[in-house]
Amino acid sequence: MKSRIVNRRDLQFQLFEALDTGSLTSRPRFADHSVETFMGAIDTALDIADEKFAPHNRKADENEPTFDGQRVKLIPEVKEALDAYRAAGFLSAVRDYDEGGMQLPVTMAQACRAVFAAANVSTIAYASLTLANANLLTAFGSPGQKQRYVTHLLTGRFFGTMALTEPQAGSSLGDITTKATPRGDGTYAITGSKIFISAGDHDLAENIVHLVLAKIPGGPPGVKGISLFIVPKLLVNQDGTLGRPNDVALAGLFHKMGYRGTSSTLLSFGERGECVGELVGEPHRGLAQMFHMMNEARIGVGLGAVMVGYTSYLHALDYARERPQGRSMKTRDPQARQIPIVEHPDVRRMLLASKSYVEGGLALCLYAARLVDDQNTSPEEEVRREAKVLLDLLTPVVKSFPAQYCVEASSLAIQVYGGYGYTREYPVEQFYRDNRLNPIHEGTSGIQALDLLGRKVTADGGRAIELLGRAMARDVAAASGIEALRAQASELRGAWDALRSVTRRLAAAGAEDAERGLANASVYLDAFGLVVVSWMWLRQGTAAARALDGAKGPDADFYLGKLSACRYFFRWELPRTGAQLALLESLDDTCLTMKPAWF
Numbered sequence: 001m002k003s004r005i006v007n008r009r010d011l012q013f014q015l016f017e018a019l020d021t022g023s024l025t026s027r028p029r030f031a032d033h034s035v036e037t038f039m040g041a042i043d044t045a046l047d048i049a050d051e052k053f054a055p056h057n058r059k060a061d062e063n064e065p066t067f068d069g070q071r072v073k074l075i076p077e078v079k080e081a082l083d084a085y086r087a088a089g090f091l092s093a094v095r096d097y098d099e100g101g102m103q104l105p106v107t108m109a110q111a112c113r114a115v116f117a118a119a120n121v122s123t124i125a126y127a128s129l130t131l132a133n134a135n136l137l138t139a140f141g142s143p144g145q146k147q148r149y150v151t152h153l154l155t156g157r158f159f160g161t162m163a164l165t166e167p168q169a170g171s172s173l174g175d176i177t178t179k180a181t182p183r184g185d186g187t188y189a190i191t192g193s194k195i196f197i198s199a200g201d202h203d204l205a206e207n208i209v210h211l212v213l214a215k216i217p218g219g220p221p222g223v224k225g226i227s228l229f230i231v232p233k234l235l236v237n238q239d240g241t242l243g244r245p246n247d248v249a250l251a252g253l254f255h256k257m258g259y260r261g262t263s264s265t266l267l268s269f270g271e272r273g274e275c276v277g278e279l280v281g282e283p284h285r286g287l288a289q290m291f292h293m294m295n296e297a298r299i300g301v302g303l304g305a306v307m308v309g310y311t312s313y314l315h316a317l318d319y320a321r322e323r324p325q326g327r328s329m330k331t332r333d334p335q336a337r338q339i340p341i342v343e344h345p346d347v348r349r350m351l352l353a354s355k356s357y358v359e360g361g362l363a364l365c366l367y368a369a370r371l372v373d374d375q376n377t378s379p380e381e382e383v384r385r386e387a388k389v390l391l392d393l394l395t396p397v398v399k400s401f402p403a404q405y406c407v408e409a410s411s412l413a414i415q416v417y418g419g420y421g422y423t424r425e426y427p428v429e430q431f432y433r434d435n436r437l438n439p440i441h442e443g444t445s446g447i448q449a450l451d452l453l454g455r456k457v458t459a460d461g462g463r464a465i466e467l468l469g470r471a472m473a474r475d476v477a478a479a480s481g482i483e484a485l486r487a488q489a490s491e492l493r494g495a496w497d498a499l500r501s502v503t504r505r506l507a508a509a510g511a512e513d514a515e516r517g518l519a520n521a522s523v524y525l526d527a528f529g530l531v532v533v534s535w536m537w538l539r540q541g542t543a544a545a546r547a548l549d550g551a552k553g554p555d556a557d558f559y560l561g562k563l564s565a566c567r568y569f570f571r572w573e574l575p576r577t578g579a580q581l582a583l584l585e586s587l588d589d590t591c592l593t594m595k596p597a598w599f
Contacts, residue, residue: 002314002318003046003050003314004311004314004315004318005046005049005050005054005115005118005119005311005314006046006114006115006118006307006310006311006314007310007314008042008043008046009558010359010362011042011111011114011115012039012042013540013543013544013558013562014359014362014363014366014540015038015107015108015111015366016035016038017543017544017547018363018539018540018542018543019107019363019366019367019370021038021105021107021108021370022034022035022038024105024107024373024377027377027378027379029103029377030103030104030105030377032103033103033104033105038104038108041093041102041104041108041112042108042111042112042115044088044112045088045090045112045115045116046115048081048084048085048088048116049115049116049118049119049120050119051084052077052080052081052084052085053081053116053119053120053123053124054119054120055077056075056077056078056081056120056123057119057120057122057123057261057427057430058427058430059075059077060074060075060077060078060120060122060123060260060261061122061258061260061261061430061433061434062260063075064253064255064260064261065202065253065261065262065263066253067201067250067253071201071202071203072201072202072203072250072253072263072265073203074202074203074204074261074263075261078123078126078204078261079203079204081120081123082123082126082127082156082204083156085116085124085127086127086155086156089101089102090109090112090113090116090127091127091130091131091153091154091155091156092154092155093108093109093112094106094109095154099154100154100155101154105369105370105373105377106369106370106372106373106376107366107369107370107372107373109369110303110365110366110369111366111369113128113300113303114303114306114307114310114362114365115307117303117304117306117307117308118307118308118310118311119311120261121259121304121307121308121434122259122260122261122262122434123261123262124304125198125199125259125262125304126159126199126202126204126262127156128297128300128304129159129160129161129162129198129199129297130153130156130158130159130160130199131153131154131160132160132162132293132296132297132300133153133160133161133162133209133211133293134149134150134153134154134160135292135293135296136211136280136289136290136292136293136296137149137150137153137211137230137280138150139289139292140228140280140281140289140292141230141280141281144238145230145278145280147240148236148238148240149209149230149232149236151240152206152207152236152240153209156205157205157206157207158205158206158207158208158209158232159199159202159204159205159207159208159209160199160208160209160210160211161197161198161199161200161208161209161210161211162197162210162211162290162293162294162297163194163197163200163210163211163212163213163231163267164176164194164213164290164294165194165195165196165197166178166192166193166194166195167193167195171443171444171447173213173223173226173287174221174222174223174226176192176213176214176215176226177192177215178190178191178192178193178194178212178213178214178215178269179191179192179214179215179216179217180214180215180216180227180229180277180279181216181217182216183276187276187277187278187279188214188216188229188276188277188278188279189270189273189275189276189277190212190214190229190231190269190270190275190276190277191269191270191273191275192214192268192269192270193251193266193267193268193269194212194266194267194269195266196254196264196265196266197210197264197265197266197267198259198262198263198264198265199262199263200250200263200264200265200266200267201233201250201263201265201267202263206234206242207232207233207234207236207242208232208233209230209231209232209233210230210231210232210233210248210267211228211229211230211231211280211290211293212228212229212230212231212269212277213226213227213228213229213286213287213290214226214227214229214277214286215227216283216284219283219284220284223287224284225284226284226286226287226290227279227280227283227284227285227286228279228280228281228285228286228287228289228290229277229278229279229280229286230277230278230280231246231248231269231275231276231277231278232246232248233245233246233248234246235276246274246275246276247269247270247271247272247273247274247275247276248267248268248269248275249267249268249269249271250265250266250267250268251265251266251267251268252265252266253265253266254266256437257433257436257437258430258432258433258434258435258436258437259434259437294442294443295395297442298395298396298398298399298442298443298448299365299368299369299395299398299399300442301399301402301403301438301441301442302361302364302365302368302398302399302400302401302402302403302438303365303398303402304438305361305402305403305406305407305435305438306358306361306362306365306402306406307358307362308406308410308431308434308435308438309354309357309358309361309402309405309406309407309408309409309410309431309435310358310359310362310406310409311431312354312358312409312410312412312413312428312431312432312435313351313354313355313358313409313412313413315413315426315427315428315431316350316351316354316412316413316416316417316428317342317351319416319417319426320340320341320342320347320351320416321340321342322340323340323341324337324338324339324340324341325338325339325340325341326338326339326341326344327339328343341416347416350412350415350416351412351416352564352565352568353408353409353412353568353572354408354409354412354413355561355565355568356537356565356566356568356569356572356573357402357405357406357408357409358406358409359540359562359565360405360533360536360537360540360565360569361401361402361405361406361533363533363536363537363539363540364394364397364398364401364402364532364533364536365398365402367394367536368391368394368395368398371387371388371390371391371394372387372391374387375387375388375391386467389460389463389464389467390464390467390468390471392456392459392464393452393456393457393464393465393467393468394468394532396448396449396451396452396456396525397448397452397525397528397529397532399442399443399448400439400445400448400449400525400529401529401530401532401533402438403438403439403441403445404439404445404526404529405529405533406435406438407432407435407436407438407439410428410431410432410434410435410436411432413428413431413432414428414429414432445522445525446521446522448525449521449522449524449525450518450521452521452524452525452528453506453510453517453518453521453524453525454510454514454518454521457503457507458507458510462503462507465500465503468532469496469500472492472496472535473493475535475538475539475542476489476492476493476538477489478542479538479541479542482541482542482545482546484541484545484563485538485541485542485545485566487570488534488537488538488541488566488567488570489538491534491570491574492531492534492535492538492570492574495531495534495574495577496531498577498578498581499527499528499531499577499581501585502524502527502581502584502585503524505584505585505587506518506524506584506587509587515592516587516589516592517587519589519591519592520583520584520588520591523580523583523584524580524584526576526580527576527577527580527581527584530573530574530576530577530580531574531577533569533573534569534570534573534574537565537566537569537570538566540562540565540566541562541563541566543562544559544560544562544563544566545559545563547559548560548563
């Protein structure tokens with residue numbers, strides 16, 4: 001039986017045929033690598049995921065973290081899996097050789113992370129938060145902070161978190177009240193509480209490094225007065241040894257619908273007046289600094305949503321191939337042999353929809369990772385600048401499209417299983433529960449929509465959306481020369497032109513009345529995502545069509561499956577944007593004019 005974690009053949013296709021990741025080896029940083037070493041990393045990830053991560057996915061769900069009054073306890077398999085992950089070098093995969101890293105491209109590191117997310121999204125969350133924490137401190141920390149914290153985060157001696165949300169503020173970070181008062185020695189006394197802090201307490205590492213948003217008394221009001229602080233659970237001495245507990249108290253654990261293996265905490269800072277924090281960078285720059293971690297986390301949430309949807313799809317596909325039920329509509333003989341349910345047209349519809357969502361979403365996440373590599377390592381300065389602009393534009397889409405459509409893939413998996421899908425005996429009900437958090441995680445879909453329409457598409461005179469249009473046009477031109485894709489290329493060109501027209505309309509309306517212009521931002525985000533993922537499918541379709549000539553057997557089936565999924569997305573999903581864009585063009589105010597008292 002093929003792996004139900006991820007389709008290795010699809011990863012290989014997406015990385016090296018559709019995205020041309022192999023060309024990165026021509027850059028000096030990756031010159032020691034080859035396609036073979038890249039796939040070696042993938043295979044190592046698959047082995048560890050299969051042996052250490054997947055086996056305890058259900059056990060972690062059924063045995064949530066507990067608090068004994070001193071520490072949060074997890075099942076031992078979580079630490080065993082993360083120790084194997086760390087020992088294989090995945091925490092420092094993209095780092096320099098002299099830091100103990102593998103100097104892998106971000107694209108390949110994300111592909112490896114995708115494997116672990118599909119196997120056990122709750123366990124990999126501890127490592128993902130730690131890595132994002134280390135990356136932020138690498139970007140903004142002082143040399144001393146990097147030495148005392150980043151070094152140990154990358155070895156897994158310390159784990160990390162991000163602590164933003166407060167009970168009274170929610171997503172409105174300007175309303176946080178956590179306070180950082182100067183202590184006179186360059187450090188700050190931290191007081192306040194943070195809620196829904198993933199991985200906020202556990203027994204997986206010697207220390208936990210919290211990155212905490214707080215306000216220094218006398219600073220500017222709102223978000224302009226937010227600063228960022230390192231607040232370790234145990235104080236860290238100059239030589240890296242651990243000091244006293246830092247007055248960071250676990251005030252409670254949350255019990256979630258899904259992601260149950262990741263501890264979700266309410267943390268209280270400074271109950272005894274002894275919580276010490278170190279300022280990161282300059283005062284009042286905390287939100288901008290935290291966005292470095294938040295954007296990485298948003299892309300990570302998108303990738304996690306894809307991969308939970310992906311394993312949902314693979315489980316449903318295997319079940320549909322194995323489960324006999326009913327007979328072909330072409331026969332009226334009740335004595336005829338039952339057929340696998342994969343042969344029923346409506347089951348094929350659900351599987352094809354799921355395939356289009358998860359493989360399209362994966363293509364989008366890997367494309368975003370490739371933009372990071374281009375931003376960091378392209379020999380051309382203009383390519384580096386444009387990659388950064390495109391990544392900023394696409395980040396809300398990378399987070400939100402998978403968080404909507406790959407959750408639907410998990411839902412469809414339950415439907416394919418039928419009554420069995422709704423029972424705990426089969427894994428797809430857990431996959432759905434795990435995936436349902438992702439539309440909320442790291443900024444709700446509504447927040448991503450406001451970010452995209454309210455800031456990203458209009459920034460710098462709309463430069464980002466123009467760059468995206470040019471990138472899309474190159475692939476449309478390439479696909480136009482392929483008979484099997486000519487119609488899709490034309491449809492994508494038309495959808496993009498319509499989206500650009502509506503963008504101008506909404507930007508003009510928003511300049512006059514921001515509330516009116518942004519009232520239907522979530523519809524805009526959905527339409528934007530459908531157009532972008534159609535582009536991802538056109539890219540995959542182009543690679544598949546070129547490779548199909550001369551392909552035989554399983555390879556031919558693979559490429560034909562890609563072309564069929566591409567066709568599905570263009571016939572069933574992209575047309576939704578017609579009604580969406582018409583609604584947006586009309587500046588419909590139905591939701592805006594609904595009064596709270598009328599509900």
